[in-house]
Amino acid sequence: MQLRVQSLSHYYGPLEILSDINFTIGEGEIVCVIGPSGCGKSTLLRMLGGLEQPTSGQILEVGRPPEGSLNPLTYVFQDFALLPWRTVHGNISLVLEGHGLDKADIDARIADVLERTRLSDFVNAIPKQLSGGMKQRVAIARALAVDPAVLLMDEPLSALDSQTRELLMADLIGLWTRERFAACYITHNLNEAVRLGHHVVVLSRRPGKIREIVQIDIPLEDRDMSDPKMAKLQQDLWNMMREEALDADRELTT
């Protein structure tokens, strides 16, 4: 299944937030979205998953979601959004209940997904016992448990310290090489964008327009930051962002 954004614009009251956005998230492809603060990235992501309706334009699912997908468009939130009163097991079973699966099936899915994210030892932990990185791993496991067609991630690593971020980054790349999920990945971090993205969508400051879509052809598993090609890519993105960020910084946010 692909996800296509078609001439999408959005207003909050008189304020134009997003203007004429067009791009497609292909099957098994990670699209990173970068842009200055307040340009509407989170808003765009909320619309991609149907949590909010755009003022005009539309978002189309192209093709059928994979067989057995319980929730084709699935979020991973910046602040994890785990229920503090449920264990790791309970947090994952939350999103599996109500689909008519029997208990054995749910338990099997949870065991499988915890295995894939190397969390099996933490089944019965509750969120307050887990570090930030662990919580986000659980949130990623929860997202994978419903067999999503497209993962929607809003700065999933930005609440974490840089070492943990590095570890999770490696986990994500490893996961992708095994599972080839499609994703829309919003970030402020250009390094994350060039390491994870097959395409990087660069948005201008508010109202967010597409400034450029950069394609990166190097396979994810071969990307190495010591490669001058990668460094150049990141530099190019930074040059693009720099001026937008400077201007955005000077504007009042309303």
Next chain:
Amino acid sequence: MSATDFDSTTSSAGQADTETRPVPFRGGGFKPIDIRFVGLGVFVVLIAFWEWGSRSGFISSLVLPAPSEAFEAFMDLARSGDLGRHLAASLRRLVIGFVCGTTLGLIVGMLIGLNSIARAGLAPLVSAIFPIPKIALLPLFIIWFGIGEGSKVATILFGSFFPTVIATYSGIDGVDRTLIRMGQSFGLGRMAIIRKIVFPATLPAILSGMRISASISIILLVAAEMIGAEYGIGAYVLLAGNLMSTDQLIAGVAMLSILGLIVNFLISRAEKYLLSWRS
């Protein structure tokens, strides 16, 4: 000052500006820690002092009977067999009134918290009726529900209903919206979100509301039992007051305060058990 002054503290020891001292501690506090038995100790010391004061004549028995006299009055009550009847009558009213009031309060609070029309219609009404002392309405309740059990249970019911409503809907207002959005994003239905996300997240507020409504219920219980009740701790206290038998009065009041302590203890246990996930 030369740059070497930074690493020459030992050589210049003794000079006033280079003496060393630990950074004074000024953190800590503002965090209640569980200290056991201190509360109990305060009770024991106070009662012992009181007993000593009464025996030594420092506190006149006309002003305040000794704790031992109050205890004797309590034993008399127990021996006469009336204790059970008083307690049973009071507890029945309290439990029925409190359980019904809290249940209805939960339902209405949930409605107000989750439904904008219900909020617009009912929230002002609740705010208008909440501050009325329900004791002032007791005569009305007697006319409506009869002088018997009806009016007494109704007073307690109303008394515990309003605080529960307010605690519940303000609790719902405080639920982390990202959790609700998470539920929606995984396709959970409205009922599932309410049952599995909103309600557990509101539980802390509900339980602390219960603490308040339980105390209000005990106050109202006594007030209600002071009119037209044959049995009940309130009736016992009232009779003792009319007869000026202060030892019985103290015994009755002590029973109430123990009842309050027990209720508080039960709620604390419930909090420990149900809210252990809080960090």
